[in-house]
Amino acid sequence: MIFEQLLEAARKLDDANLLPDIPELLSQGQLAAERGPFAAKSSCVVLTTPVTAVPDGLSIDHIRSLAADINTQDGPDTTAVLSAVYAALRSSKLGTKPDRVALEDVALQIGQVMEPICSGATFDEDSTDYASLSRNGLLGLHILASLSTLAPRGDLVLPTKTLLSVIAFTYSSDPWTTSSSSELAQSLLSGHIANISPTQAVEPAPFVAPRLLRGSGAERHPGENTPSTGQGRFIAEDVLTGFLRPLFAKARPTTVTVSGRPAAFPEPPPRYAQGDGFGGREDDITALKPWKYARRYAVTVFQWAMENSDTDLLQQQWHLYTPILLTLLDEPQPASLKLRSISIFRNFWRLCPEGLLSRTGLADVFEQAVFPTVLSLPSLTPEADSLTLLSAAYPALFDMVGFEESDPSLSENEVGYIRSEGTNDMAVNDKHKLQTRGFTEAQRKLLDKIVREGVMVGYHHAKDHIRLVDFFCQTLRRLVDGMGILSVKYLKDIISMISEILVNPFGTKYPPALLSAIFLLQSVLQTCWPRVPHYCNEIIKITMVAWLNIEDDDDFSSSKSTKTELKQQLIKAVDMLSAVTEAAKLDMSDRVRPLLAKEPQLRPLFTCCEAK
Template identity: 45%
Template sequence: MFEELFKACKRVGRSWIPSQEIGEDILQLVPDKFTIHDLKSFLSHSTDESDHVALLIAAYAIILKLTKNAEVQGSTDEDDFDGAVNEIADRISSLFVPLCSGDSLDQDETDYNTLQRKGYLGFKTLDTLIKLPSQAKPLQLPRPVLLRITAFTNLSDPWTTAESSALSQALLSTHLDDGDSQARSFIVEDILTGFLRPLFSKSRPATITASGRKAEFVEPSRYDGAVRESSETKPWKYVHRYAVAVFEWAVQHADATLLQAHWPLFTPVLLTLIDEPGPSSLKIRALGILRTFWARCPQSLMRDTGLAEVFEQAVFPAVLYLPSLTPEVESLEILGAAYPVLIEMAGLSLDQPWKIVNARTAEEQKQTQKPAQQITAAQRRLLDKIIREGIMIGYHHAKEHVRLVGLFCETLVCIINGMGILAVKHLKDFIPMLSEIMTDPFGTKHPPTLASGTELLQTILLNCWPRIPYYCNEIVKMLMLCWLNIEDEESFARDSPIAQELKYGLSQTATLLSAIMKAAKVNFGERVDPLVEKEPRLGKLFSVETKS
């Protein structure tokens, strides 16, 4: 019945692009009289994968014609009509599910342009199909169809376009409400148990059991004898690559009640993704999913179950993805995803970095100090580990990479603001590191890193002020040399906004240092006045000083 239509669609399909609408010449080839069962029969015939685009174009054209033909819509029993529509939806979704090809990521043979076209056509067809009038009850898409739809929810996937992502989100929001029993059942039974568990069963890390709990005794996996990096042991990484998008959607739409009851279904997939060494895009995405999962988990759930330590051990190696083994750009992305996860595991929140205000007296300085968040002994040990075995090791290994240095400074700002006075034990490491950053004669070539170093110094002064008098001379030295380096930088134009902003930050830091020294009953002027007398350009840096 639809042979001529299918032949025309095969010709059109070779040049079809997403967002292209069905032409009138195609619509005219759709017969005037047919039933919904004719369409079901047409789609049920097995076709070569190369014909899937043409089949979707034909199905879209037929359903468009069906929406305008009331006689055809009413030509069958209502319940039978809905059943046929569900079968058609299942068949259409099976045509556009984004299966990838290639034995390895380096030999990826997937035609993503074709997957994009199939996705767009499939969603347009489904969107039109569910709008067909039905007198029995509102049409509810089958769960296998909804599962395939979730594969297109993340725009970063190469098979997803902006149009297909928007359509998938709209379809899911129409059929599922976050928090209701149907959505929870869909996530637990269909996604986690029915779909993801078999895909990840052969690549589960040995640190957890098959039931998703912490393994008290690590035993060899029964798949250790198999080739670990293959489409057979890791189908989620090769053929069914869309499984990551499906899991990501499930985590984003799981509430605290669901996680409290079914967390063992999430942990094997999470740890498998985090343990995967590459590619970097997958590791970054896995860390982002873990961060979402951790934020949605009931407080202390992972620590009570013993899995907090397992996750910490899984995430921590990511902070050592440093040059030269890892390219700087990739290192920035991985570290930028790993540190926020570890910091939030330690009980701190990543608020907007706190900016310094002009505090001229000890009393004002105390009033502006941000109170430290309440953290447990275990969380404090994790923060100490992040500083010592993460940031400091990373800095000493890759200090010549200025953008990484800036990232380390920004991360320390968050940690120190959360630890408060507890960070004082690390001053012996912080001050020498900052001295290298701020006195580097080439530091002015990358102003953002210098600005991050200044902000870190301000944060240290505000939180660790009782011990700052001991380091006063070193801090004065770094402020002085940094100021003069900015003054001498030839690349800065006269009254350069960048230079003015850097100098303003330094002067504010000097103001805060003066307030701390005054609170300690130390005459700060005796230390800086000889410097100003020797180098008058330092007058603006220490302009707040008065001899007293």
């Protein structure tokens, strides 16, 4: 065998446990590797590189034969053969003008070898050798880059299966991907996706376009089923239909049909089969959800497809996305997969043409898929995971309800406006604001569900977890700012929640929660001012007790600057309350004067009232 010496040198390189983050090292005369996270325990390793063993008279057909010798993904010589192929391609001994067909054959073989199959992933554990997958993937990417430079006029067309393997390495957060392989994969894709030929694609699975209701806004017309760009055809035909659809077909949720439309009569899941650990053997589970176990990179491919789609493509091919996306959203574990699914959904929602999901009935289906995540609360969900999941789920629901994140900070000129304007003018202004923030009936119902069944339920269930309390205050503040005057209907519950947080004598042990509650109070005072006078005494009590708790805590856990910030924001809230009562023709100073006589240390808090 002409590559015997080359393979032997490659095996020695692999035995040194050197992860080839920079495979160009294989082309140097001598290799000296300093000790690092992937190096051997010795401080320095010096080896003879495979390039010294590259045979003379080398041709691309020889390299094609060498690549064909890799029989299995996890074979012991996989990395050594890839290293040898790379060294041979970079060698000056390679003959000129290689045949493009032979180059594409090598690319196809390399793509199959570098596919990150997680062979050790099961329901109970994951024994996959990710270091090996990472090494092979990075070497494979460098080989593909070398093949592109060898092709005549640089017009090498990578086969679809190879492109799918490249896409699998586009996100550095995956355990089989490094930052180096991610950058190289994205560079390769940018030069090949736009010029991909449909004839190079994997034969797509048979597909029948769904029948759509007349007037739904998504009817098909002749010539509209085929995307107009090469990238669009690749995503629709090769990625979504040919590759992803068969992998997700067995685990499709009952709320959606095979054609991607909402099911008219969804069947409930089996009673004892609502999780991976029930209703079947372990091998059945892994076969049912290959995208969660052996072929986890399918989620990466779908995320790439979503991020590289556009509104026109979704207008035509939305039915190809929805079954896959709903399958991912319905998967409760692990938390990392749920977070990724929600992120993909947010991209999908933003790209979809306005009103398309509502007209097709899928908006309610996605709401039912996303909303349960807001109930991922302790003790069933660890506090850290709960905080992460809630931080992803609520913004997704805010996207669905249709308002953007606004700056919740209250400026001084807004306080002045409340003080200077009369009640009638303020009512007219809020009526105009309500019209500009108009919500549909469906959006109002979702807002009501988010507040009552989401934030309030979550707060009362997890109020002992102070970090979650802080998060719920911030979330409710965004809701109040987004809903405007509509948030008046929740004022009783919101004031009660603020009171529990601010009057708690142990609240000073975690100042961020106190500060978030004060900011929430300020948003309520600004937005719900017509009803605030009815809660004037309660708000005075809240601010007074919070001030005394801060002043009396000698062991304040935070810095002096944070304590000062809390007091300043309380003073600002009282100033806003004074402005609201003045606009309502009420005298707040009569209520405050007895308090100042009994507790002189409250004087800085109620300076605005005392001045009157």
